Amino acid sequence: MPDLDAELRGLRDELTAAIPLPDVERVAGRARSRRRLQVGVLAVVIAVVVGVPIARALPVWLAAARPDPAKTSYVVDFADAKHGYALTRTCQRGTEGCTFTLYRTGDGGETWQPRRLPLAPGDGFWDTMYVLGPDDVTIGKPVGVETTRIFSTDGGLSWGVAYDLAPAGTAPLAPGGLLSGACGEQPYGFGGCDVVGSIRPDTGQFVAAPTQPQLVPHQVGPAPTVTGKWWVAGTNPLSERSFLAVSADGGGTWSTSELATPAGRHWAVVEGDGVLYATAANDAGRVTSVWRSTDGGRSWTRTWPDTAPDDSPQESSSSGAGEFLASRPIAAGDGSLILADTKRTLVSDDEGRTFRREGGAPGWVTWTRGGYLRTQGGTFALSGDGLHWRQFTVG
Amino acid sequence: MTETWFSELYRVSYRRLVLTAYAMTGDLGVAEEITQEAFTVAYGRRVRVLRLDNQEAWLRTVVVNLARRRHRRSAMADRLLRRQSTEPSPTVPPMGEHVDLHVAIRRLDEDLRAVVVLYYLADLPVDEVSAVLDVPSGTVKSRLARARNALAARLSAEVDHA
Numbered sequence: 001m002p003d004l005d006a007e008l009r010g011l012r013d014e015l016t017a018a019i020p021l022p023d024v025e026r027v028a029g030r031a032r033s034r035r036r037l038q039v040g041v042l043a044v045v046i047a048v049v050v051g052v053p054i055a056r057a058l059p060v061w062l063a064a065a066r067p068d069p070a071k072t073s074y075v076v077d078f079a080d081a082k083h084g085y086a087l088t089r090t091c092q093r094g095t096e097g098c099t100f101t102l103y104r105t106g107d108g109g110e111t112w113q114p115r116r117l118p119l120a121p122g123d124g125f126w127d128t129m130y131v132l133g134p135d136d137v138t139i140g141k142p143v144g145v146e147t148t149r150i151f152s153t154d155g156g157l158s159w160g161v162a163y164d165l166a167p168a169g170t171a172p173l174a175p176g177g178l179l180s181g182a183c184g185e186q187p188y189g190f191g192g193c194d195v196v197g198s199i200r201p202d203t204g205q206f207v208a209a210p211t212q213p214q215l216v217p218h219q220v221g222p223a224p225t226v227t228g229k230w231w232v233a234g235t236n237p238l239s240e241r242s243f244l245a246v247s248a249d250g251g252g253t254w255s256t257s258e259l260a261t262p263a264g265r266h267w268a269v270v271e272g273d274g275v276l277y278a279t280a281a282n283d284a285g286r287v288t289s290v291w292r293s294t295d296g297g298r299s300w301t302r303t304w305p306d307t308a309p310d311d312s313p314q315e316s317s318s319s320g321a322g323e324f325l326a327s328r329p330i331a332a333g334d335g336s337l338i339l340a341d342t343k344r345t346l347v348s349d350d351e352g353r354t355f356r357r358e359g360g361a362p363g364w365v366t367w368t369r370g371g372y373l374r375t376q377g378g379t380f381a382l383s384g385d386g387l388h389w390r391q392f393t394v395g
Numbered sequence: 396m397t398e399t400w401f402s403e404l405y406r407v408s409y410r411r412l413v414l415t416a417y418a419m420t421g422d423l424g425v426a427e428e429i430t431q432e433a434f435t436v437a438y439g440r441r442v443r444v445l446r447l448d449n450q451e452a453w454l455r456t457v458v459v460n461l462a463r464r465r466h467r468r469s470a471m472a473d474r475l476l477r478r479q480s481t482e483p484s485p486t487v488p489p490m491g492e493h494v495d496l497h498v499a500i501r502r503l504d505e506d507l508r509a510v511v512v513l514y515y516l517a518d519l520p521v522d523e524v525s526a527v528l529d530v531p532s533g534t535v536k537s538r539l540a541r542a543r544n545a546l547a548a549r550l551s552a553e554v555d556h557a
Contacts, residue, residue, distance in 0.1 A: 004543060004546060004547055004550070007493055007496045007550070008496065008511075008515040008516070009515075010493050010496075011493040011496050011497055011500075011515075011516065012414075012515060012516045012518065014493055015414065015497075015516060016410045016411075016414070019409075019410045019413050019414075019423070019427070020427075021405075021406065021409055021410065022431065024401070024402050024405045024406075024434075026431075027405065027431055027434045027435050027438055028401070028438050030431075030435045030438075
């Protein structure tokens with residue numbers, strides 16, 4: 001038996017010698033080209049600021065920018081019932097050669113004003129946009145393993161760049177903040193980050209929450225619920241079971257509960273009339289279980305399916321909801337729970353225990369700070385109670 | 396022209412940081428990508444990095460953050476694509492005089508592999524291994540002991556079979 005320490009030292013030397021050392025100029029060159037991008041962004045920021053009076057004097061030119069719904073992808077988000085933004089994207093092929101335009105509304109989508117973005121065609125794929133306040137908006141794109149964000153605090157007239165890796169201290173989750181992971185990548189969906197915190201609307205910087213929920217975060221709700229509760233879904237590293245954490249005090253304390261469903265589900269949490277509902281969907285996008293909390297997320301009751309200990313899609317499909325693609329649930333103003341996608345609508349009048357099919361297909365539903373947002377092709381609608389919708393188009 | 400101090404930092408720390416990333420990812424190719432990304436970030440912030448007392452420690456934090464993010468992304472991709480978890484596939488197959496030891500390390504559980512690579516290969520002291528892995532020093536020491544036993548057992552078995 002050879003000497004283990006000598007073997008380890010030998011392997012260390014062998015491995016070290018085998019790792020090539022690329023030219024340092026290559027690394028520096030990458031950093032310089034990123035810097036050029038940022039300088040370019042700032043240059044356009046200056047141009048936008050200088051150009052604003054001219055742009056205001058040219059309403060006809062601005063009106064010509066209305067997007068063609070047949071060729072355009074949209075990301076729409078609202079700060080409140082009146083103030084919202086729409087990021088439109090038109091690409092030559094796939095995700096290449098894309099042109100992006102930002103629109104702002106101050107009247108709930110009745111009228112939209114274009115905002116010039118500091119982005120050139122072909123300058124990456126800006127695929128996330130979050131509205132943090134009437135004048136605060138942030139747009140992000142993946143760059144390598146990071147996300148670059150641009151943000152505006154003046155309604156999209158001028159822009160700053162945020163590019164950070166580590167949290168800039170800790171602070172309570174700001175009401176206008178964006179819940180995210182430390183890496184600052186796609187907050188909704190699977191951020192894949194270890195530290196929970198918020199992206200500050202004023203600086204675009206990531207700030208860690210005062211305390212961390214006792215779970216490994218996989219998904220966060222970027223915007224708080226209607227009463228200001230933040231939520232994080234994840235797993236316990238030891239049990240690999242699903243956990244849901246809810247904070248009602250800006251991340252100062254978290255109520256963390258184990259939910260008896262396999263890890264890796266896609267979660268959505270909404271609140272209505274003091275009741276929280278959470279839905280879990282599998283990788284195929286089907287809702288597999290529905291949970292209800294009447295104590296602010298401290299405890300959860302599984303309401304559907306109410307008999308199956310293992311929420312496999314096959315068992316779920318027997319009672320209807322499992323047939324539906326995952327969409328953000330609606331805790332409606334009349335106490336009902338609605339699950340909907342672009343094809344069907346399911347309504348529960350008994351606190352999420354049973355669902356009946358209802359006519360009409362409201363479209364894809366998401367929760368924004370301005371209420372529920374419904375998307376069907378290039379047509380949108382906003383609702384505060386999930387029952388009464390105000391329809392609009394962008395542009 | 397790159398600043399001299401940055402070139403020197405790169406020359407001295409690069410390979411050690413690759414091994415740190417290797418401990419976290421189990422893939423040398425990915426480890427090299429992550430380390431280059433970390434140095435790119437450092438160069439972009441070189442005015443700030445230059446003022447740091449321990450520049451390599453700062454870079455190590457960046458490397459660890461990037462490696463964790465990469466790990467989570469690939470875990471999620473595995474889940475979405477319903478891939479089964481397997482041993483990391485090396486982009487550079489183990490070779491050389493100490494191939495048996497390298498293979499034995501790769502076959503260790505992830506927790507044990509990480510402490511072995513960080514302590515013995517990246518040459519980090521116990522307290523820095525503890526900081527990188529975010530576990531107490533005592534845990535690092537116990538894992539090192541378990542890893543050594545496991546490696547010794549596997550290498551003895553190899554010798555017996557030879």
